[in-house]
Amino acid sequence: MTLYAELHRHLGGSVVPRILWRYFQRNSSDKISQFIEYTDFEEFYTRKRNTLDEYLELHTLVESVQTEDSLPYFIYRLLRGAYIFENLAYLELRYTPYLRTPEDLSQSQRIDLMASIVDIVGKTSNSLKYPIVTSQILCMHSRLPYEVNKAIVDLAAQKREYVCAVDLAGGDRYYRERLDELVKLYEYALSSGIKTTGHVYETKDGCYQELLPHLMRIGHGIQIPLLYPELLPDLAKRNQCLEVCPTTYIKTGTLEDIRQLKLVFERCFDAGVDIAICTDNAGLHNVRLPFEYENLLTYDIINFEMLQSCQDAAFRHAFAWPYGERPASILNDIYSRNNLK
Template sequence: MALYAELHRHLGGSVVPRVLWRYLHRSESDLSARFPDYSEFEDFYTRPRDTLDEYLELHTLVESVQTAETLPYFIYRLMRGAYIFENLAYLELRYTPFLRTDAQLSQSQRIDQMAEIVQIVGEASRVKEYPIVSSQILCMHSRLPYEVNRAIVALAAQSDYVCAIDVAGGDAHYAERLDEFVELYVYARSLNLKTTGHVYETTEGCYPELLPYLMRIGHGIQIPLLQPHLLKEVARRGQCLEVCPTTYLKTGTMKDIRQLKQVFDRCFDAGVDIAICTDNAGLHNVRLPFEYESLLTHDIIGFEELQACQDAAFRHAFAWNYAQRPASMLTSLLKTEVGAI
């Protein structure tokens, strides 16, 4: 039964380790020789890293194999797992389309090819046997030139497969180009694009200058931890934090998941919504229901707070066009059937 909404999942980090390992061996990739045994690959792929930058290097491994030809293979398995094992009714996939284009082409040719990538991802995500409402978030990237990032924003505004834009690539790297990213977000809003952004994930990624342009905040955990005075303004804007619990342990941002209790407590007290997400379910070998269970068993939130976060995920979903979440629809349907007896 599909019940949940996932607002923050990266295409590059969504491939579960066994699917990726099998693909590498079937395609006779150079990496298959490095990891002949699956258990060794799983350990390498999912173990915690010391920093966010080290963690993000794993994305380059997956990006190199997610090409126009192979994306349908990976996305079909992603959607199958999301429906069967995670009970997802709604999924937003985010990625940088430029990084899936042919690296042998010129920059302008790769920019042109981005539209093809977006179409491939969009069509592959619509799987009849696994009916999930899905959409794409296109990510600008801290290590891509301005021209490419601007083209990503323009493409997002032109595609029916896309619901929003984001900026990614490690929030510590925005500082020297902050004015540039502010300009790009202003441009995005002028095109009526919805917006989120990876900010306040780490202690080096605190940029209050970007907050006014975001409709949701990717991670945002350092706001309640380091700058709680901003929560009142976040609540006034109706912004939602996309909190991804396992990520902070995998990137060295937190040493103990219990540190998130202050994040949730302060946000609830300030009236700031939180959507619980996975971020990189494949890299973590973790699915969304586990994130819920982990927060509950560590006494970070209770069942009422979990329900509030699940409701917030649908309320802040960029492409969920219904007034209710699926559980409410089913409840209404059951009441109607009982009344008819």
């Protein structure tokens, strides 16, 4: 059995439609009162959106119910599906902890509660019977104040047993007016020994070269090989990996045809830039990681050799994978030793 690493999955977008529907039925039926039956909800939840902003609005639907009390429910089902249906050996979950705190509290109170959210996600993940190595990436948010984003970086530094990195999310078109501030936050994170990734070059609105030197991995980054291939040699020198999430670009209207990704893979491979294939929001898409692999092969975007290289890169660039090799190599060593007996 081949085991995989998933480097880019959002906690809010990871809940598959059926699980979310059942939760709403039992706890918040008003949120689904507009839908006559489940199939109507699934169609609404997973359909293609026109823009990234419209797509991100769906996150608020899930964030509002991922509270201290309900997070174990969602984490358990997420990891169960990841192990049984996706063969994941490693999973990095990313989210903004501030957005899991009660909205009726003051900003300072919500900041204080973020540590509890991180603890709940971490302890629940570690207490389950499924053998998946997990870690958290805490997302700064383009629409949150500087004080909150700095507190998120501080929390990442304080909770290293559960947190492996920080990210920047929330819609890339909103970065421009706060770019100096965001650069300072990344510099602060790196100076504190925190690993970094960030949602940049996902859309044509998110191309900020100023942020690239501060990222160890690049969230999406597909516009670099598509529009700015001259930047690829610098990415290769910095050993930066793109977290490419194929279905996302169709769901957000960023690409019209998934086959446009063929140029992304070809140019990155030619330049020596690693790609990790990811799901981003497996629940919103109703698509699991092995299907992302299969889809890329079916459309002749990559071949099997390229797929294996991307799978190797995912483990190599994983922020908290504790072993020097991917699971397949470890299992092959065990198999070889047993055959020599």
